[in-house]
């Protein structure tokens with residue numbers, strides 16, 4: 001749905017077809033864009049019989065922020081920064097404020113968001129509801145660890161201030177709870193001090209998966225941020241060959257003289273725009289193999305001390321607006337799993353399976369997670385995480401992903417709800433041991449079922 005269509009829908013709740021970022025499985029819901037708390041409360045009150053769900057910037061990949069036949073509450077009208085203490089880096093804002101806005105506000109005084117996913121086009125409400133992680137999970141944990149409090153509008157219209165100390169049960173059900181405990185209205189976040197808006201980045205091109213994993217393990221101890229881009233189609237001796245980038249925020253003294261005058265400069269505008277619609281067949285095993293080859297060869301075998309901007313290092317895909325259209329009208333399916341440390345052979349077996357299936361994932365990212373947060377449905381756990389995106393029309397994709405589910409479950413791992421589009425309710429329940437507690441809390445909080453999404457109906461959340 002375009003931003004214009006949302007604005008036209010206003011508070012009237014006009015029916016609109018929605019998808020997530022992967023552009024699969026569209027469903028029609030009434031969409032409203034409130035700008036005040038009492039409007040949100042009124043919408044929740046009128047939500048039955050099909051219920052309502054909050055939606056931020058729609059960057060979750062499938063249908064977590066969709067509600068077929070019901071109501072979708074856009075939070076982008078709740079976009080005020082409420083306070084910012086430049087001495088302590090504590091910032092409070094409404095839930096529809098984007099991470100990009102937090103970056104532009106914070107950086108002026110030398111503060112950066114504590115955790116950034118691979119896009120900054122995410123609201124603070126969406127970041128809490130998916131308890132998002134970034135390249136620094138091994139050091140900083142996931143997003144909720146840095147949230148001081150959340151103002152949550154409950155399904156019965158009451159408003160509660162949650163914090164890890166004052167109301168831990170509801171706080172940790174809301175962090176990672178995919179919008180199903182209430183509508184987040186406001187939150188306070190502890191930002192991270194930085195001296196500049198650039199990073200000092202080291203790059204290593206690895207010959208295979210073993211070298212990539214060894215390199216990532218070593219990087220955890222040396223860098224605040226690290227991740228590997230992986231060639232999922234490479235096979236044989238080159239299986240899992242990767243480009244590992246690791247870095248930390250630069251000090252002013254690290255910058256070239258020309259950049260020292262404005263060490264905190266940040267220009268977030270996207271430079272390019274993908275066409276509104278692309279023909280099918282642009283992303284295939286052949287084009288992805290070519291792109292992977294070019295990307296791999298372009299990377300230096302080893303480079304140290306390169307200065308990169310926030311956009312280049314954290315959000316390269318944000319440089320192209322609407323890049324999700326390049327997969328064509330069929331859209332794409334993201335798949336992200338984590339398996340515990342000690343299950344390295346499972347990661348290798350799954351990469352082998354994907355390569356053997358010639359399944360073309362355009363963006364494939366491998367990373368190590370550190371200790372988990374307490375979120376009932378938070379995704380990260382200590383271990384290896386691999387994120388992939390496949391054109392939805394890839395032949396044999398359904399069987400491939402079912403096989404991956406089984407292997408991930410057997411290894412004691414799980415898939416990420418913000419990206420999932422097809423895991424079964426039974427498999428999900430086995431992957432998330434605290435799901436029963438989450439359901440119990442939902443039954444107490446929301447007996448009438450005022451909060452619902454396509455995701456919650458499919459998985460019985």
Ligand SMILES: Cc1cc2nc3c(=O)[nH]c(=O)nc-3n(C[C@H](O)[C@H](O)[C@H](O)COP(=O)(O)OP(=O)(O)OC[C@H]3O[C@@H](n4cnc5c(N)ncnc54)[C@H](O)[C@@H]3O)c2cc1C
Pocket residue numbers: 021053054055056057058059060061064065075095096116117118119121122123124125126127129130131132133134177178179180182183184185317418
């Ligand atoms: C290019 C790209 C890269 C990404 N990289 C990463 C990554 O590195 N790490 C990572 O963890 N994720 C990543 N993501 C996923 C993304 O960070 C999450 O899906 C995030 O939740 C999207 O936020 P949003 O504001 O767009 O929320 P939406 O997609 O609109 O909604 C996501 C969920 O949040 C809920 N929600 C939204 N606002 C509220 C609110 N105010 N109150 C209650 N619930 C609410 C919705 O109901 C829904 O369940 C990436 C996505 C993209 C497109």
